[in-house]
Amino acid sequence: MKMIKIGTTLIALTLMPVAVATTIYSWKDANGKTVFSDHPPESGQYDQQHYDDPPPPPPVLDAEAEPLPQPSAEPELKNPPPSKVSLLTPNHEQTVRDNAGRLSVSVSTDTPLREHYQVQLYVAGQPFGPRSSVNQWQVENVDRGAHELSVKLLKNGKIIASTSPVTVFMHRASKGQLPSLPKVGQPPAEAL
Template identity: 30%
Template sequence: MKGWLLAGLLLVALPAPAEIFTYVDAQGNRVFTDQPGSGNAKRVPLAPGNRMSANPGSAKPAPPRPQAEAPPLYRYDLLRVLVPEPDATLRSSAGELIVSVTSEPGLQRGHRYRLLLDGKPTAEPGLSPVFALTNVDRGSHNLSVEILDQQGRTVERTANQPFHMLRISLAQKRQVKPCALSDFGQRPECPLKDKPEEEKNPFLKFF
């Protein structure tokens, strides 16, 4: 046991490339040495060791690069939907409406308007404060507008403004104003396929 302890100390003390030899002396003790010529010494195979830095704490990770701070958000005094008015009822067979917005002060450089219908963008952000919508479903909806800066951040956004769309069917239009013969092919609610056949003059068959 004592011999193995000495061997461990010797392994720690010797440099990595050194070789270790062992033999049994005349008293029967196991001896470890770095001298190959002592008695019938045999080389002790060594496992490869892990090399570590003499001062592992000296290698410090590189500090993170400072990120450029985004400019603070610009604040508008006013942003609102002008048209349609809140809770307005609109009538359109095609579900069409024009939306107009305004802001105070005016739109700043690099900023864009974006219109939302029921919380979803209706188109890409742009400079125009007027939006044309088509094929809006019948029923109640909510409009809101927001202003985006150059980084795509929302600078301002209005609250949801409700409106109601009434889409008049073609049949309802024809009830209000029946189709005359001259209206077929001219009015959307009076297609040519629905045009009645003109009555033939009964006297023409004799000619």
């Protein structure tokens, strides 16, 4: 019986954390690599770091204890900072010259576009195309004239930020102004 108590006491003592001071030495070897050791080198210069307390041991979990709460994938802040969305291109009052009427639109957000976050392009105050998780659009066949563009950032379908509207001017040659191209096998008009 006495042996069991001594054995139990010895086991308990070995499991208890012990505060031990530690000194770590570091130096460069002949190949220029950094070496770490608990003993200083036989010769040469070295750095010495003294540590008084080792880190605490991990907690011992009881089988009957409540499980630790798992962190959520996206922590919810009580008062998160407002999200921002900025229209990068085109610039306000920019003139775009493209006879096919192509217009590139790109935005920047401070929130990554994933899962619950999307952006929506608006032309003349109306949604243009579907909501997107991509921050660039290539708008085709834009008519000549002035167009108002804006972008809204949505979270779960609810608008959380928007850009100020910008006006863009599309210049396209009219059909009467386009030069006629020669047919295959025909010389250009200047050559005749």
